[in-house]
Amino acid sequence: MAVSATPPHAPTGVAARELDIAYGRDTVVHAASIALDAGTVTALIGPNGSGKSTLLRALARLHPPVAGAVTFADGADLRALSGKDLARRITLLSQQRTAPGGLCVRELIEFGRHPHRSRWGGHDPDGPAAVERALTLTGLTALADRPVQALSGGQAQRVWLASCLAQDTALLLLDEPTTFLDLRYQVEILDVVRDLADAHGVGVGVVLHDLDQAAAIADRMLLLEGGRVTAGGTPDDVLTAENLTRAYGIRVDVARIDGRIHTRAVGRFNDAAAALAQA
Numbered sequence: 577m578a579v580s581a582t583p584p585h586a587p588t589g590v591a592a593r594e595l596d597i598a599y600g601r602d603t604v605v606h607a608a609s610i611a612l613d614a615g616t617v618t619a620l621i622g623p624n625g626s627g628k629s630t631l632l633r634a635l636a637r638l639h640p641p642v643a644g645a646v647t648f649a650d651g652a653d654l655r656a657l658s659g660k661d662l663a664r665r666i667t668l669l670s671q672q673r674t675a676p677g678g679l680c681v682r683e684l685i686e687f688g689r690h691p692h693r694s695r696w697g698g699h700d701p702d703g704p705a706a707v708e709r710a711l712t713l714t715g716l717t718a719l720a721d722r723p724v725q726a727l728s729g730g731q732a733q734r735v736w737l738a739s740c741l742a743q744d745t746a747l748l749l750l751d752e753p754t755t756f757l758d759l760r761y762q763v764e765i766l767d768v769v770r771d772l773a774d775a776h777g778v779g780v781g782v783v784l785h786d787l788d789q790a791a792a793i794a795d796r797m798l799l800l801e802g803g804r805v806t807a808g809g810t811p812d813d814v815l816t817a818e819n820l821t822r823a824y825g826i827r828v829d830v831a832r833i834d835g836r837i838h839t840r841a842v843g844r845f846n847d848a849a850a851a852l853a854q855a
Contacts, residue, residue: 587614587744587777588649590635590666594817595644597627597803603642605630605803612779614649617769619794620783621814623824626800627800628783629671632749634697635674635781637669663691666747673849677722681735682720685710688742702744710738713768717762729756737765741772748772750782755788766793791815791837811837 590612597605605627612618612635620628634637634645637654646654646667657665669689675684688710689703711717715736720726724735733756739750750769754762770793772778784790789813790797797814799807801823807814815837820828827842 584748587779588665589616589779590629590646590654590747592635592646592649593643593644595631595634595641595646597630597639603803605634605641606798607644608805609644610635610781610798610805614746614779615773616776616795617773617780617782618796618798619790619811620798620800621785621787621790622634622800624785627803628800628822629751630803631800632751632781633670634782636666638668640816645751647729653710660691662854663743663745665745666748666749667743669737669740669751669831671734671751671779675732675735677725677843679724680721681716681724681727681738682707684712684724684735685738685787685846686741688739691743703742706742706744710742714738715764718775731757733757734761734765735839741768746777747779748781750780754784754786762789766825769793772803787815787839788837791839795811807833815839 577698590760592608592610595605595608596603600745603676608627608631614792620631622628623804630639637692641654648654652740654662685707686703689700692703693700712781714737716734719731722818724732727735737750737753748769753765753769757765767791769780769782773780784791794811797811798805799819802844806823807819815830817830819827820830820839824841829840831838831840
């Protein structure tokens with residue numbers, strides 16, 4: 577699925593340095609650093625509760641760090657930006673979302689245009705094209721007038737992603753964007769992400785639990801364990817049997833097949849399946 581129109585933003589990047597992030601008195605992310613560069617996809621991987629989503633939320637200023645700094649490529653400090661200026665630079669597809677009642681698909685996607693509307697009258701000349709583009713990219717054109725509350729979980733996930741795409745930011749944060757999606761739309765959404773980076777210079781940070789998908793889409797990876805970044809670099813650097821076995825607490829084998837990285841967790845299920853195949 578190719579991106580058919582050029583977003584109106586200029587490519588840029590953002591860097592977080594030595595972030596400590598806490599819930600109350602409990603620090604859950606420790607001295608984490610991450611850089612999202614223009615045209616680059618960075619995947620965050622690691623066990624549940626390792627701090628991946630919290631780190632993305634800090635980049636979107638939804639969870640301010642207690643230490644460290646986040647700055648954009650032009651030198652702007654995350655803390656100093658107005659809400660509208662920030663929303664023109666970076667957008668987050670989070671896991672927790674609640675749609676207002678009574679909206680159709682198109683109306684919810686149009687919410688993504690809020691940062692681009694004028695203060696008075698809501699003037700947004702690029703809005704209609706951006707919304708149509710987002711509908712097309714996420715395969716929702718035929719559902720544009722359907723009530724959001726009548727959608728399946730996978731369809732609703734695509735609507736929220738479309739709203740982020742309509743926002744037309746140079747930086748895109750995605751927290752488990754393939755959740756609830758069937759195989760076709762998992763592949764197509766990840767293709768869209770890759771096209772946004774390659775064709776339009778969008779910098780993407782994405783949390784993924786499917787390690788093979790992460791390996792296929794990412795230029796860089798960060799592995800988090802217990803709120804700390806324990807490995808970073810290319811997928812070849814990070815996706816090693818040693819790293820993954822330690823992080824997930826189960827034996828993980830890693831192989832390269834036809835030029836692509838494949839991972840396989842080895843547990844009792846695997847042993848039983850192998851025995852059955854040999855019987």
